[in-house]
Amino acid sequence: MSDYAIGIDIGGSKIAAGLVDSKGQVLVRGQLPTPGFDPAAVLETVSTLIAQLGAVGKNTVVGVGAAGWMDLSGSTVAFSPHLSWREEPLRANLELTLGRRVLLSNDADAAGWAEYCFGAARGEENMVCVNLGTGIGGSLVLEGKLQRGRFGMAGEFGHQVMVPGGHRCACGNRGCWEQYASGRALEREGRALLAVHGAVGHQLREACGNDPHALSGEMVCALATAGDAACSELVIEAGQWLGLGLANLAAVLDPGIMVIGGGLGASSPLLLQTAEQTFRASLSGRGYRPFARVLGTELGPDAGLIGAAELARRTFMDH
Amino acid sequence: MSDYAIGIDIGGSKIAAGLVDSKGQVLVRGQLPTPGFDPAAVLETVSTLIAQLGAVGKNTVVGVGAAGWMDLSGSTVAFSPHLSWREEPLRANLELTLGRRVLLSNDADAAGWAEYCFGAARGEENMVCVNLGTGIGGSLVLEGKLQRGRFGMAGEFGHQVMVPGGHRCACGNRGCWEQYASGRALEREGRALLAVHGAVGHQLREACGNDPHALSGEMVCALATAGDAACSELVIEAGQWLGLGLANLAAVLDPGIMVIGGGLGASSPLLLQTAEQTFRASLSGRGYRPFARVLGTELGPDAGLIGAAELARRTFMDH
Numbered sequence: 001m002s003d004y005a006i007g008i009d010i011g012g013s014k015i016a017a018g019l020v021d022s023k024g025q026v027l028v029r030g031q032l033p034t035p036g037f038d039p040a041a042v043l044e045t046v047s048t049l050i051a052q053l054g055a056v057g058k059n060t061v062v063g064v065g066a067a068g069w070m071d072l073s074g075s076t077v078a079f080s081p082h083l084s085w086r087e088e089p090l091r092a093n094l095e096l097t098l099g100r101r102v103l104l105s106n107d108a109d110a111a112g113w114a115e116y117c118f119g120a121a122r123g124e125e126n127m128v129c130v131n132l133g134t135g136i137g138g139s140l141v142l143e144g145k146l147q148r149g150r151f152g153m154a155g156e157f158g159h160q161v162m163v164p165g166g167h168r169c170a171c172g173n174r175g176c177w178e179q180y181a182s183g184r185a186l187e188r189e190g191r192a193l194l195a196v197h198g199a200v201g202h203q204l205r206e207a208c209g210n211d212p213h214a215l216s217g218e219m220v221c222a223l224a225t226a227g228d229a230a231c232s233e234l235v236i237e238a239g240q241w242l243g244l245g246l247a248n249l250a251a252v253l254d255p256g257i258m259v260i261g262g263g264l265g266a267s268s269p270l271l272l273q274t275a276e277q278t279f280r281a282s283l284s285g286r287g288y289r290p291f292a293r294v295l296g297t298e299l300g301p302d303a304g305l306i307g308a309a310e311l312a313r314r315t316f317m318d319h
Numbered sequence: 320m321s322d323y324a325i326g327i328d329i330g331g332s333k334i335a336a337g338l339v340d341s342k343g344q345v346l347v348r349g350q351l352p353t354p355g356f357d358p359a360a361v362l363e364t365v366s367t368l369i370a371q372l373g374a375v376g377k378n379t380v381v382g383v384g385a386a387g388w389m390d391l392s393g394s395t396v397a398f399s400p401h402l403s404w405r406e407e408p409l410r411a412n413l414e415l416t417l418g419r420r421v422l423l424s425n426d427a428d429a430a431g432w433a434e435y436c437f438g439a440a441r442g443e444e445n446m447v448c449v450n451l452g453t454g455i456g457g458s459l460v461l462e463g464k465l466q467r468g469r470f471g472m473a474g475e476f477g478h479q480v481m482v483p484g485g486h487r488c489a490c491g492n493r494g495c496w497e498q499y500a501s502g503r504a505l506e507r508e509g510r511a512l513l514a515v516h517g518a519v520g521h522q523l524r525e526a527c528g529n530d531p532h533a534l535s536g537e538m539v540c541a542l543a544t545a546g547d548a549a550c551s552e553l554v555i556e557a558g559q560w561l562g563l564g565l566a567n568l569a570a571v572l573d574p575g576i577m578v579i580g581g582g583l584g585a586s587s588p589l590l591l592q593t594a595e596q597t598f599r600a601s602l603s604g605r606g607y608r609p610f611a612r613v614l615g616t617e618l619g620p621d622a623g624l625i626g627a628a629e630l631a632r633r634t635f636m637d638h
Binding site: 069079086143148248 | 601
């Protein structure tokens with residue numbers, strides 16, 4: 001049996017695939033846009049991507065990380081906010097289409113597992129990984145075990161309510177963490193800045209071509225890095241909320257390390273630095289206990305497919 | 320080697336001791352007031368209580384649960400909010416005084432472990448236990464393991480910030496959960512009710528002899544149970560906050576059961592019922608996932624000493 005596994009990361013905008021070895025190295029890599037909301041087209045795209053990886057042994061297993069709430073057995077997507085899966089038997093469909101054994105994971109769980117095995121959290125048995133993108137996902141490893149909870153839905157850190165009655169969230173609640181500390185927050189506050197037509201927002205207005213819908217969190221972070229004062233303020237505000245949420249997670253879980261991954265996790269030193277400062281200034285019982293380390297992702301955008309492959313490898317192979 | 324263990328629960332107001340068998344039954348029990356803030360007097364009181372348990376085998380080990388932040392090895396109390404321990408080598412001191420092997424645990428961890436082994440959470444591998452008293456402590460068991468985090472301080476649920484800039488907390492922060500959902504919240508709001516000298520607070524005023532300092536959370540709960548409208552409102556408000564915090568914990572941990580223990584946990588059906596309703600109305604992704612069960616303690620005030628004994632028994636004995 002081969003010591004490689006195929007990792008697939010199904011996101012809201014793109015699907016990435018890679019052939020990954022047992023050290024977490026990606027040997028071949030491919031990527032295609034996510035084909036809208038059609039489950040059948042998603043299967044086809046995954047199949048195409050695997051074919052593009054070249055000659056891969058027939059017995060090489062597949063790990064799939066996807067943005068959704070998986071049941072504990074890794075067979076069914078209960079619900080996906082960005083894709084049209086509702087109680088979708090995704091594993092069975094993939095195994096039928098691909099003719100390979102498939103393990104299904106939540107994409108944030110996969111990314112966190114990769115950081116734990118090969119990335120920023122190597123050597124630390126108690127990790128919280130915060131997947132910072134448009135929203136906030138997450139994963140937790142305690143005593144070396146990926147914890148998925150009773151029903152497979154642990155780690156939905158972005159939906160801890162931090163502001164009762166606050167901004168409406170897609171999850172049904174108001175005031176969720178991801179409404180204040182993620183790309184969504186930077187977009188909302190960036191658009192609010194443009195809406196008042198003040199001089200301070202002119203760099204952001206130029207960057208998005210005066211189209212608020214073209215504005216993105218990454219854009220705000222990039223302008224902050226380039227020294228724009230208004231965007232720096234937005235990033236600092238999001239970073240403070242990020243740090244407050246980290247302090248809440250540390251009160252509950254007391255991890256040794258908190259890794260900030262996801263699309264936005266590596267995009268702004270200011271965001272990360274502000275988050276760590278606020279975390280240290282906000283940890284309950286500070287002064288009487290050690291601080292968890294706060295670090296950015298080491299594996300970047302490939303973390304999801306690397307972790308998905310490794311979870312499949314460990315599940316299906318002797319090691 | 321005996322199949323019994325001695326369990327000790329050191330609280331802010333009383334110290335309880337019991338001889339506990341391997342099924343969690345308390346065979347003999349004793350209790351004395353906590354002697355102020357003097358560590359030496361605490362040791363003496365524990366010694367007296369063990370002597371009062373009668374003829375206990377020389378090799379019977381001792382488990383101690385105490386309100387404080389223990390280091391991971393169970394030797395040192397890093398910090399205790401209610402007792403005068405600061406980096407106190409409590410285990411060594413106890414072993415010297417008692418001539419027995421001693422295991423030290425956080426009191427909420429001990430109580431949660433008892434509910435997991437013998438109480439409300441029997442048969443459920445993923446449990447959150449909320450210790451509701453003057454403040455809020457807690458413990459978590461994931462996949463059958465008591466999780467204490469990297470530094471032994473996991474489960475400090477009461478110090479998740481739920482209201483940024485809210486009521487000041489003894490932990491150094493503002494807006495902690497325990498300021499809204501615990502006995503402390505009922506006391507504060509009860510006193511505020513008395514302070515406005517309105518007719519609605521008259522039953523509470525009578526119950527505490529017109530002395531706001533004599534007012535307690537248990538008193539408010541008892542009056543609510545007896546039908547007093549004003550106290551019922553206070554209990555409902557605290558119960559709603561309790562439910563919101565449970566929803567946050569479920570977003571992070573996705574447990575199968577949430578046990579409400581502690582002095583206040585069993586004292587008001589209205590509090591528990593309101594908390595469960597609010598939890599179900601506030602869980603992120605409700606409708607697409609199962610709900611954790613929300614249950615009151617089964618072991619009541621003995622949970623702490625039972626769990627401390629069981630942790631010692633498992634640590635020191637073959638089983």
